[in-house]
Amino acid sequence: MSSNTLDPTQWIDKYADYLYNYSVSRVSDNEIAQDLVQETFLAALKSSENYKGDASERTWLISILKRKIIDYYRKINSKKGKAEVRMSYNSDGDGDGDWMEERISDPHGNNAEEKIQNTELGLAIHECISKLPPKQAKIFSMKTIEGYETETICNELDITPSNLWVIIHRARTALTACLEENWF
Amino acid sequence: MKTKKSLLFISYEEARHICDKIQYGEATRMEQIKLFIRISWCNISRKYTQKNTQLTTLCQSANLKSLDKDKKDSLKKMLESKMSESKD
Secondary structure (H helix, E strand, C coil): CCCCCCCHHHHHHHHHHHHHHHHHHHHCCHHHHHHHHHHHHHHHHHCHHHCCCCCCHHHHHHHHHHHHHHHHHHHHHHHHHHCCCCCCCCCCCCCCCCHHHHHHCCCCCCHHHHHHHHHHHHHHHHHHHHCCCHHHHHHHHHHHHCCCCHHHHHHHHCCCHHHHHHHHHHHHHHHHHHHHHHCC | CHHHHHHHCCCHHHHHHHHHHHHCCCCCHHHHHHHHHHHHHCHHHHHHHHHHHHHHHHHHHCCCCCCCHHHHHHHHHHHHHHHHHHHC
């Protein structure tokens, strides 16, 4: 018996940021990433009847997003195939023989590896945030990720500053525990 | 003497609260000093501060992104209208 169920009314609050970060890390373009997230939610809603509940809601949404990303790359690659690709190599005379090295070498050392690790870390943090109670997740995101002022959050959500700090404290404690389990 | 003591010495709960505020740059200099005094002798507060600071470092290095509020609101509206369409 599967215990997972779908609740589309909670999708945006719980998974939008996670899907968005996943998408940005794969396509490196904010606008395209947003479009892919939107398409994912629409496709998920359309095929919600096919959801069997074997996987969690988040895993199921991510699998749809992955297909959307593959479709996106297929689409742009089929467009690229029609155009002539020209690569220019600007040699100033004394560059003989170092074409390959210049193309491949990473002048910033381990940047690529670091970037991948930070992307994975970002996804792990978002995964942990999605496990928080919705109110904690929202307030933590507004304060930590979006950088809103305490006063702005309190006014918008109609809470007192002491309430906000209690919620932030609970969220941070839960996140630390979650990351200790899943990241370290 | 009692007043001076309460001015500089804080409880563990206060220490946690100040530590949380520090992560967002919202603690005053005085609060920072109070926390510093507390963690100089309290292991539990020191551990909490270390973990909390580590979480901040991780969040910063992960370069977390969030969909802006307007985009989220428009996505919510879109899903709601699609759901009501499918009910009709």
